[in-house]
Amino acid sequence: MRRWLLLLLPLGFVGIALFFYQGLSRDPSQRDSALMARDFPTFSATTLSDETRRVDESLLRGQATLVNVWGEWCPACKQEMPQLLELADHGIRLVGVNYRDTREKGAEFLEEYGNPFEVNVFDPDGSLGFDLGVYGAPETFLVDREGVIRYHHKGYISPEDVRAQILPEVEKWQ
Amino acid sequence: MxxxxxxxxxxxxxxxxxxxxxxxxxxxxxxxxxxxxxxxxxxxxxxxxxxxxxxxxxxxxxxxxxxxxxxxxxxxxxxxxxxxxxxxxxxxxxxxxxLENRTYLLWGIPVALVVLAALVLALIVRGRRQASARALNLEERARLDALIDEEKTP
Missing domain, CATH: 1.10.8.640 (Cytochrome C biogenesis protein)
Structure with missing residues (x-):
């Protein structure tokens, strides 16, 4: 009887050790967005190129759209521009959110690195970014035709990510 | 310096x-x-x-x-x-x-471990007590009485 109880000790230890080990091997920065499967947040803002034009969340209805949050101050955003241009070449609709930036810098950026975006929402104070739960650029959201967020990519999009993740996800929700 | x-x-x-x-x-x-x-x-x-x-x-x-x-x-x-x-x-x-469905395990494990430890402890203590109070047979009882008497009379 007591022998059997002693066996519980190593078993319990192994159980707890496995549990913690599995926790250790997880990357805490790779977690799902809290907005997954929820409506794109409501907003009202001007566009980067035209301060008299106002846009809101209805911009994202009717067609699956990739929403990319970027800023001129963000080096990884520059590096992922070729990939975004490639996605636009595939006929995918891209909308940019110019996050915590100025109109001049934003325009310069598009001039230099190309413009894959149908339109850019101008978000100088980061309020739309905040409602999206963005805590660093670049971040990319896939919004389906109903305006629901279906996929979230945190950080730089590599050419490999385009093939392995972005394109299949867009296909799924188009 | x-x-x-x-x-x-x-x-x-x-x-x-x-x-x-x-x-x-x-x-x-x-x-x-x-x-x-x-x-x-x-x-x-x-x-x-x-x-x-x-x-x-x-x-x-x-x-x-x-x-x-x-x-x-x-x-x-x-x-x-x-x-x-x-x-x-x-x-x-x-x-x-x-505290919600997803976190029951997180909050529950420490409580469960304390309860388990208490249970094991109770079992061990009870086992010891039973062992010490185990009934003695006649011969053992006689020896014990003799030992106690010996202690009492210096």
Whole structure:
């Protein structure tokens, strides 16, 4: 009887050790967005190129759209521009959110690195970014035709990510 | 020389703490200020992984502090403010995860372990007691009595 109880000790230890080990091997920065499967947040803002034009969340209805949050101050955003241009070449609709930036810098950026975006929402104070739960650029959201967020990519999009993740996800929700 | 180094070090520490005091907020109400301090200490910065937002220089932490400040002045309750943040940044930001289906195991394991330990302890104690109080046969009883008598009569 007591022998059997002693066996519980190593078993319990192994159980707890496995549990913690599995926790250790997880990357805490790779977690799902809290907005997954929820409506794109409501907003009202001007566009980067035209301060008299106002846009809101209805911009994202009717067609699956990739929403990319970027800023001129963000080096990884520059590096992922070729990939975004490639996605636009595939006929995918891209909308940019110019996050915590100025109109001049934003325009310069598009001039230099190309413009894959149908339109850019101008978000100088980061309020739309905040409602999206963005805590660093670049971040990319896939919004389906109903305006629901279906996929979230945190950080730089590599050419490999385009093939392995972005394109299949867009296909799924188009 | 050593004293001078020490002074330099102390000055550097003072400078660092001056930098850490990032924003000055004007609270008319000390209760609001208290709640602000508690709320910003209870939320984890989403970017910097193990700093509370009151302790972090990350831009997003500053944004979150600002939002907490605004919501407090709009008269929102603590739980409304926490919900506001969790809706945007996820459960991740809570240093105290809420009790719900997903976290039963997390909160339950320590309780379960304590109960288990108590149970094992009770079993062991009971086992010992039974062993010591086990009935003696006639011969043993006689020997025990003899031993006790021996002790009594010096």
């Amino acid at each position: 050593i004293r001078r180094l020490g002074l330099l070090l102390a000055l550097m520490l003072v400078a660092a703490s001056a930098l850490a005091a990032i924003d000055v907020r004007d609270f008319s109400d000390p209760v609001l200020e208290r709640r602000y301090v508690d709320l910003t200490a209870s939320m984890r910065c989403p970017l910097c992984e193990n700093q509370a937002i009151d302790d972090s220089n990350a831009p997003i932490a500053a944004d979150m502090r600002q939002r907490v400040f605004e919501l407090l002045h709009q008269g929102q309750s603590d739980s409304e403010i926490v919900n506001h943040m969790v809706e945007r940044f996820g459960e991740y930001i809570l240093y105290n995860p809420r």
